[in-house]
Amino acid sequence: MIGEILIKVAFTLCFLSVLSYLLHHLRGTPAALTAGRWLFRLTVVSIVGTAAFLLSLILTHQFQYTYVWSYSSRELSTPLLVSTFYAGQEGSFMLWTVFTSIIGLFLIRHSRKMGYEAQVMSVFGFITFTLILMLIAKNPFTMVWESWPGEVQAGFVPANGRGLNPLLQNYWMVIHPQILFSGFASMAVPYSYAVAGLMKRDYMQWIKPATPWMAFGGLILGLGIMLGGFWAYETLGWGGYWGWDPVENSSLVPWLVCIAGIHTTLSQRKTGGFIRTNFIMGMLSFLMVLYSTFLTRSGVLGDTSVHSFVSPGMWVYWLLICLIVVFVGIAAGMLALRWKEIPWPKAHRQSTMGQFKEYASSREFALFLGASTLFLLALIVVFGTSTPIITDIMEGKKSAIDIGFYAKWSIPFAVAIGSLTGLAQLTWWNRSDRGSLIRALRGPAILGLAGVVALMLLGVKEFGVLLVIFAALFALASNIQVAVRVFKGNPKFMGGAVAHIGLAIMLLGFVASSKYDEQHTVSLAQGIPMETMGYRLTYQGYKPLDNERYAFQVRVEKGGKTYEVAPVMYYSSYNEGLMRNPDVLNLITHDFYLAPLSLEEKGTDSTAVQRAVFRVGESKDVGGLHLTFTGFDLPESHMASMAGGDLKIGARFSVARDGGGARNVIPAKHIQAGKVTDVADRFEDRYEFVIASLKPDAENRKNSTVEVAITDLFKTAEASKTPDVLIAEASVKPYINLVWAGLIVLLVGFGVTIVRRSQEASLKHPLAEEPV
Amino acid sequence: MKLKVILASIIVIAFVIFGSYSFMESNVEYTDVTGAIAKSKKVQLKGTWNKEKPSAFDPKTSQFTFYLIDEKGKECRVVLDGAAPNNFEMATSVVAKGRYMRDGEYFHASEVLTKCPSKYEAQAEELKKNG
Numbered sequence: 001m002i003g004e005i006l007i008k009v010a011f012t013l014c015f016l017s018v019l020s021y022l023l024h025h026l027r028g029t030p031a032a033l034t035a036g037r038w039l040f041r042l043t044v045v046s047i048v049g050t051a052a053f054l055l056s057l058i059l060t061h062q063f064q065y066t067y068v069w070s071y072s073s074r075e076l077s078t079p080l081l082v083s084t085f086y087a088g089q090e091g092s093f094m095l096w097t098v099f100t101s102i103i104g105l106f107l108i109r110h111s112r113k114m115g116y117e118a119q120v121m122s123v124f125g126f127i128t129f130t131l132i133l134m135l136i137a138k139n140p141f142t143m144v145w146e147s148w149p150g151e152v153q154a155g156f157v158p159a160n161g162r163g164l165n166p167l168l169q170n171y172w173m174v175i176h177p178q179i180l181f182s183g184f185a186s187m188a189v190p191y192s193y194a195v196a197g198l199m200k201r202d203y204m205q206w207i208k209p210a211t212p213w214m215a216f217g218g219l220i221l222g223l224g225i226m227l228g229g230f231w232a233y234e235t236l237g238w239g240g241y242w243g244w245d246p247v248e249n250s251s252l253v254p255w256l257v258c259i260a261g262i263h264t265t266l267s268q269r270k271t272g273g274f275i276r277t278n279f280i281m282g283m284l285s286f287l288m289v290l291y292s293t294f295l296t297r298s299g300v301l302g303d304t305s306v307h308s309f310v311s312p313g314m315w316v317y318w319l320l321i322c323l324i325v326v327f328v329g330i331a332a333g334m335l336a337l338r339w340k341e342i343p344w345p346k347a348h349r350q351s352t353m354g355q356f357k358e359y360a361s362s363r364e365f366a367l368f369l370g371a372s373t374l375f376l377l378a379l380i381v382v383f384g385t386s387t388p389i390i391t392d393i394m395e396g397k398k399s400a401i402d403i404g405f406y407a408k409w410s411i412p413f414a415v416a417i418g419s420l421t422g423l424a425q426l427t428w429w430n431r432s433d434r435g436s437l438i439r440a441l442r443g444p445a446i447l448g449l450a451g452v453v454a455l456m457l458l459g460v461k462e463f464g465v466l467l468v469i470f471a472a473l474f475a476l477a478s479n480i481q482v483a484v485r486v487f488k489g490n491p492k493f494m495g496g497a498v499a500h501i502g503l504a505i506m507l508l509g510f511v512a513s514s515k516y517d518e519q520h521t522v523s524l525a526q527g528i529p530m531e532t533m534g535y536r537l538t539y540q541g542y543k544p545l546d547n548e549r550y551a552f553q554v555r556v557e558k559g560g561k562t563y564e565v566a567p568v569m570y571y572s573s574y575n576e577g578l579m580r581n582p583d584v585l586n587l588i589t590h591d592f593y594l595a596p597l598s599l600e601e602k603g604t605d606s607t608a609v610q611r612a613v614f615r616v617g618e619s620k621d622v623g624g625l626h627l628t629f630t631g632f633d634l635p636e637s638h639m640a641s642m643a644g645g646d647l648k649i650g651a652r653f654s655v656a657r658d659g660g661g662a663r664n665v666i667p668a669k670h671i672q673a674g675k676v677t678d679v680a681d682r683f684e685d686r687y688e689f690v691i692a693s694l695k696p697d698a699e700n701r702k703n704s705t706v707e708v709a710i711t712d713l714f715k716t717a718e719a720s721k722t723p724d725v726l727i728a729e730a731s732v733k734p735y736i737n738l739v740w741a742g743l744i745v746l747l748v749g750f751g752v753t754i755v756r757r758s759q760e761a762s763l764k765h766p767l768a769e770e771p772v
Numbered sequence: 773m774k775l776k777v778i779l780a781s782i783i784v785i786a787f788v789i790f791g792s793y794s795f796m797e798s799n800v801e802y803t804d805v806t807g808a809i810a811k812s813k814k815v816q817l818k819g820t821w822n823k824e825k826p827s828a829f830d831p832k833t834s835q836f837t838f839y840l841i842d843e844k845g846k847e848c849r850v851v852l853d854g855a856a857p858n859n860f861e862m863a864t865s866v867v868a869k870g871r872y873m874r875d876g877e878y879f880h881a882s883e884v885l886t887k888c889p890s891k892y893e894a895q896a897e898e899l900k901k902n903g
């Protein structure tokens with residue numbers, strides 16, 4: 001009750017806040033501004049209150065709430081217990097709403113300073129309002145007897161909850177969703193500023209307060225994407241940091257659009273270009289957040305994703321569609337309304353080839369190309385992720401795209417992005433002097449070429465790889481050159497160069513770790529060393545970590561050094577399945593990655609059991625025996641089976657070994673009162689025959705088939721003397737640290753940009769731009 | 773005409789052509805056992821794991837073998853390169869990506885996706901069991 005009331009209070013307050021802000025915008029009533037401000041603050045109080053209430057329910061184990069029962073249990077540690085807050089869909093929407101509303105508090109102050117409060121807050125308040133609407137549609141305060149009416153008595157309190165999926169029980173779960181959702185929430189700010197700019201007819205200055213928020217969103221969402229990749233790599237054992245899964249893509253797309261937007265707004269500051277583009281980009285990253293949410297949360301992807309949620313019901317599905325329609329409608333409507341008023345930038349004259357050449361060497365053009373590349377990449381990913389919807393409309397059935405689709409695009413995009421980040425930094429605004437441009441390009445280009453030649457001498461032959469390496473080295477050198485120069489001037493202006501250095505490092509890491517990783521499946525008998533890829537591995541046995549999980553200790557020896565890895569594998573009673581967590585040995589220049597596959601315990605030898613399918617009259621050699629399937633042994637009459645319901649079907653095999661005499665072996669299936677039991681038969685007391693499957697063909701007896709499983713009892717007896725064998729996948733991932741290091745540098749670059757742009761936004765007069 | 777516009781349209785057209793080409797190539801159709809047998813190209817075979825039949829990982833070939841039943845009840849042996857995916861046992865349905873091998877009468881999968889039941893769709897029975 002309390003939770004639902006609080007949500008409805010927040011809903012009403014937020015609605016009134018939007019109305020007041022709009023009133024101020026339209027009529028200029030001063031009281032309306034104060035009212036809107038306080039109403040929004042009260043909205044935040046009730047939203048935070050709702051969240052606190054849910055958290056208290058979780059912490060005090062109120063299992064009569066379906067949500068609390070579904071995701072938490074008494075056994076969880078406090079941090080994990082807190083994280084069950086957003087383990088389900090309702091809670092994660094609430095987390096999103098909480099972050100959005102808190103950002104709103106800061107936005108009130110920020111936009112007031114800019115003279116934008118009424119417009120920005122009416123849009124932002126409306127976004128908050130729609131998120132609260134989602135919570136009304138699906139709130140986490142349903143009682144168990146409301147979830148299963150008639151089956152559960154009112155007032156029933158379960159003794160314990162179902163608990164949190166063990167896959168989520170690690171520190172990533174504690175931090176990753178929070179970061180991702182604050183990234184999503186911050187994307188609403190550029191949208192609000194863009195719409196506000198159109199409302200105020202301010203087409204040039206809105207980007208100034210919006211840019212630091214775009215950089216903030218880029219930083220936080222980028223961090224979220226990175227942690228997600230690291231989670232997948234280090235704990236979930238997906239074998240890599242990126243799998244092009246819809247859930248991953250859904251955070252990548254808004255991020256790419258946001259970054260493209262940061263680049264085009266930069267151009268508007270300097271040359272007054274891209275005014276309309278910037279409105280579109282400012283609004284698009286938020287719209288992409290909505291679209292991604294729709295893709296991953298509505299169940300529309302169906303069975304085509306590993307982790308798309310099971311359908312949350314029609315309510316949420318249509319509400320999400322409505323949200324997209326409404327926010328696209330606001331964006332498109334406002335833009336259409338003002339389109340003619342928006343000034344056209346002082347056009348570069350490009351009517352002659354000479355003028356075009358001049359334009360083509362300007363930084364504005366390079367930025368345009370860079371932003372377009374990022375935007376196209378985002379389009380590709382959206383397109384790929386939306387395949388199930390597209391094929392559903394076109395062909396009437398859903399099908400997903402193969403990951404190869406993205407892989408095909410990755411090399412051309414890596415080359416384009418690498419070379420453009422290198423080039424753009426060396427060009428000048430408006431136009432570059434050709435001589436000085438070539439002089440600046442020379443150093444980085446020579447370095448790139450030197451790298452390529454060195455790799456070719458080392459035996460790298462793939463053209464695509466060499467191109468990426470060249471582009472990345474070129475970008476790295478030119479940006480270091482720029483960074484050094486800017487540092488001497490004003491270190492605060494280094495953001496761009498630092499971010500690009502990070503990007504170049506990442507590109508190198510991508511190529512090395514994905515193109516040159518090597519993997520082998522190894523069978524490690526306990527205590528017996530085995531060599532693979534230059535590593536000497538010894539499986540030493542397992543030990544329990546807790547009442548369910550086991551760590552498999554493996555000694556790794558390389559170049560005189562000894563390391564220990566302990567991948568984890570266990571049967572999870574929660575998931576009713578085998579869970580595997582890899583272990584990673586980080587060796588600076590490369591990672592050694594060991595993912596457990598299975599443990600072949602004593603007494604099992606998978607070759608001891610052989611199977612074969614026979615038609616009537618067919619002969620085959622199976623596991624050293626010569627078999628002929630001579631026919632089925634059926635009851636004398638069908639009447640017998642119909643009368644008693646008791647049926648025995650035998651498969652008659654003529655079996656011989658090493659030229660010895662043939663003997664009949666007749667394994668059978670016995671059907672009695674609907675239950676099937678296997679009746680085994682033996683050959684020479686060594687081979688046990690069981691019918692694995694029967695496919696009788698009533699029309700043509702000759703087409704009937706039988707599958708027989710033959711167990712070599714000597715081998716199983718022998719196997720019980722051999723040690724346990726750990727089967728694992730060992731892989732070496734060269735220079736994967738470059739990916740992580742590059743990402744961190746990239747994000748530091750974002751941080752520097754936020755500081756600079758927010759200081760600049762709070763100044764009345766624009767700062768002097770960097771002396772590049 | 774501005775050269776910028778011409779240049780942009782060339783890029784967009786090239787992009788769309790290459791895009792639709794690679795899309796057509798990478799779009800992998802969903803099908804059932806009969807469809808998989810009929811087609812010789814790569815498909816996604818949807819069904820459920822037949823728990824009655826034995827399934828095993830063979831360390832020699834590092835392949836995992838199991839039996840899959842499609843919606844029409846037709847069965848097929850599936851050989852996956854690698855071990856069973858993490859959530860295999862709890863999956864309500866599985867999707868195997870690969871092609872049908874006529875000579876060996878099995879479906880050779882390069883990847884198996886699992887679809888897991890949402891924990892929210894928990895049964896009231898389980899609730900009573902806990903209580």
